[in-house]
Amino acid sequence: MEIGSSAAIQPPGARESTLHPLTALVPRATWATVQAVFWKDWRSEWRTRAALNSIALFSIASPVALSFSVARQRLEPETLAGLLWTVLLFAALVGLAxxxxxxxxxxxxxxxxxxxxxxxxxxxxxxxxxxxxxxxQAAAVPIFVLLLNAQLSRAGLLLLVLLLGDVGLAVVSSLLGAIASQARARGSLFAAIAVPLVLPLLVAASTGTAAAFGAVGPQGDFWPALQIMLGYDVAVVTAAWMLFDFVWSA
Amino acid sequence: MLCVRKLAKRYGARVVFRDVNFEVEVGTVAAVLGSNGAGKSTLLKIVAGLTRPTSGRVQWLPTGDAQGALDAEVLQWQCGLAAPDAPVYRELTVGENLEFFGRVRGVELTPDAVLSHLEKFSLHTRRNDLAMDLSSGLRARLQLAVATLHRAPLLLLDEPSANLDEAGRAILQRVVEAQREQGLALIATNDPRDLELCDERIEL
Incomplete structure (x- = not known):
């Protein structure tokens, strides 16, 4: 009986080792392998809904609770933006690791x-x-805007801020999730190291979101916030790219 | 040839093993023997590049020539591993597990190729079943199917017979015989039936 289906390991995008010219091949990530990991995680998550339920429950329940606790109050755009990103941050901390x-x-x-x-x-x-x-967030943000009577004066800006914030959160939580998952106190360690690292992103995202909710004055100037978020995303993507191999193999 | 020199592993003050030396030629199946806690599974993980040794080195010499030795980083991609503490994804189906490990290893599998590979392990009728719904014996067969998917030159089997019935043992025997043709295998075991499959013994 022949076991196996190909002659040798030669993954796409493999690079040659200096040690052996023919067989020393270390595979590198390709779009196909990235997709394979993504779909594996997606199928697995869809069947268990472990992270999805946690994030969705927190993202949707928090605006509902907030709407009751601040009922009849007219909140400033800056306060609304801070509340929104606090909800989104903790929802991410609950599920992304x-x-x-x-x-x-x-x-x-x-x-x-x-x-x-x-x-x-x-x-x-x-x-x-x-x-x-x-x-x-596609479900949570509209609920937040409706229940807390946020005036959405710049919808496009809000979408851009959410996207930039999500990229930063997703990459940081992936890198930190890999670190925290190898420790015994996984859940608390992830939150403890994630919160300080995402604070710059949180501050900039809140400023950008306040502008989207109609803030005027210094808080209405969203360009510096967008620049900080873009810079943050570039920095964490670069850091993750450089550090992950060491973290994952440690 | 697999070449292990002065290998030692220690967790804190506890010495798992030290001064382990052996060579295994291509075409050979070697049994790794030792009492519980002797470090059989640890040795296999070090050979696979999954655990760092405290000291010593593991080299893979594809041509038997020391100058062509591959380091641990490369050795990892030459391994197939089936072990009780290295399970497949329980939330994926049998077919999805095979497709995933094939894709990340760079083996493009057509649906027919997946079916054909599963037939060799008598799992083709369970292709669409979730791995979590399989018995422990069938999951062990699936682990063997994944480990042999990319025709690894170095096959590492940890307690491979633990959950297998007679039919499963016949499959294991065929896997080991096929491995002789394409590389070598290390089998960590205390089961006398597994020893019948092996040519050499490495005592820890």
Missing amino acids: RSFVKEEESGTATLLRLSCPPDAVLWGKALFNLVLLVGT
Whole structure:
């Protein structure tokens, strides 16, 4: 009986090692491998809904609770923006580390490390986290705007701020999720190291969102906030790209 | 040839093993023997590049020539592993597991190729079942199917017979025989039936 279906390992995008010219091939991430990780996580999440339920419940329940606690009050755009990003941040903290934590808890991280290029793991899971964030926010943000009577004067700006914020959150939580998942106190460690790191993003996102909600004066000038968010995203994407191999293989 | 020199592993003050030396030629199946806690599974993980040794080195010499030695980073991609603590994805179906590990390994699998590979492990009728719905024996067969998907030159099997019935053991025997043709295998075991499959013994 012949077991197996191909002659040798030669993954797409492989690079040659300096040690052996013919067989020393270390696979690199390609779009196909990133997609494979993304769809694996998506199928798995869709069947268990572990992270989706946590994030969706927090994202939707918080605006409802807030609407009761501040009933009849007219909140300033800056306050509304701060509340929105606090809700989105904690919703992300609740669910985004799950993709890595689950790999470690179920033991599947072993085969994933052995089979999959580290870059593909990072970007596949970051893409999964981004889609998860965007999907839940598509429901949570309209509920927040409606229940808290936010005046949406610049919808396009809000979408741009949300997208830039989500990219930063997704990449940071993927990198930190990989670190935290290897510790015993996984949940608390992730929150403890994530909050300080996302504060710059949170401040800029709140400023940009306040402008989208109609803030005037210094808070209405959204360009510096967008520049900070873009710079933050570039910085965390670069840091994740450079550090993940070390974190994942440690 | 797999070449292990002065390998040692220690967790804090506890020494798992030290001064382990052996060579295994291509075409050979070697049993890794030792009592519980002797470090059989740890040795396999070090060979696979999943755990760092405290000291010593593991080299893969594809041509038997020391100058062509591959380092641990590369060795990892030459391995297939089936072990109780390296499970497949329980929330994916049997077919999806095979497709995922094939894609990340760079093996493009057509639906027919997936079916054909599963037939070799008598799993083709369970292709659309979730891995979590399989018995432990069938999950062990699925682990073997994943480990052999990319025809790894180095196959690492940890307690492979633990959950297998007679039919499963016949499949394991065929896997090991096929591995002799394309590389070598290390089997960590205490099961006398597994020893019958092996040519050499490595005592820890």
